[in-house]
């Protein structure tokens with residue numbers, strides 16, 4: 591029993607169901623996201639439940655699932671394999687295919703694990719969220735949503751510093767850098783991919799965006815900069831949201847934000863969205879008439895723990911927990927859930 595946000599919700603009763611995925615073996619630069627879910631859970635306990643932007647989404651019940659020992663073990667084995675692969679690379683020796691197989695099999699098992707979970711949640715008409723871990727973990731949920739919304743399809747609002755459109759990365763088929771490549775090449779029900787905050791990519795990824803015939807719209811950070819500096823980002827939000835169809839899946843890599851909000855994330859990049867900007871964008875989505883059907887929050891990462899520091903630096907997780915709570919609230923508002931609205935603030 592994990593009382594996320596200190597809400598005592600039984601598994602059955604909670605409308606919002608969160609699956610923690612403590613896995614970060616495909617992180618290419620700096621590990622730590624595997625500890626994200628635990629850190630967010632700890633930080634969530636000091637989030638006030640009456641949120642200024644979304645009111646009290648806790649009313650519908652929010653349940654965090656158990657941490658899967660299987661996933662933790664897969665991550666440990668995969669991290670060892672990744673370590674051997676990188677060591678071999680540094681020594682100029684050839685890495686063993688067996689080590690790549692360990693990682694690829696682990697992510698395949700993760701995909702199936704998340705998919706099976708998500709199918710159950712969607713069948714019960716509850717609201718699914720995957721809490722990463724690195725950005726390889728939500729595949730199974732996106733796949734399950736594709737089956738759920740097969741006829742009308744859905745779009746993905748993808749907040750990230752990176753395109754994640756790499757065709758495998760470092761030899762890993764389901765790398766955190768490949769999630770959207772795999773989505774756009776293997777899930778036709780995803781009618782639209784709208785990316786926001788992108789500022790790190792390679793030419794191949796740019797070619798995929800350009801060659802997508804409008805299926806992918808990328809709001810590069812450079813293009814947002816002008817609006818931000820002019821103070822007109824608010825006016826841009828409806829234009830961003832307008833690119834999306836009725837059903838929207840929100841895939842949120844925390845590194846899409848300004849790295850001062852996520853200093854310990856695996857691959858931080860200067861620039862990105864401010865806290866106010868991401869809230870404005872999510873609010874615009876929630877009030878647009880479109881419906882948020884599923885979500886993931888990935889790459890939140892606490893810093894390495896120092897033994898003499900009981901808590902460590904909780905800033906990344908603090909921001910992550912607050913973002914998560916607001917994401918839940920905006921999803922409920924988009925679904926027009928009775929009683930979920932921002933509190934009425936006295937005028938001044």
Ligand SMILES: [Mn+2]
Nearest residue numbers: 751752843845
């Ligand atoms: Mn990223």
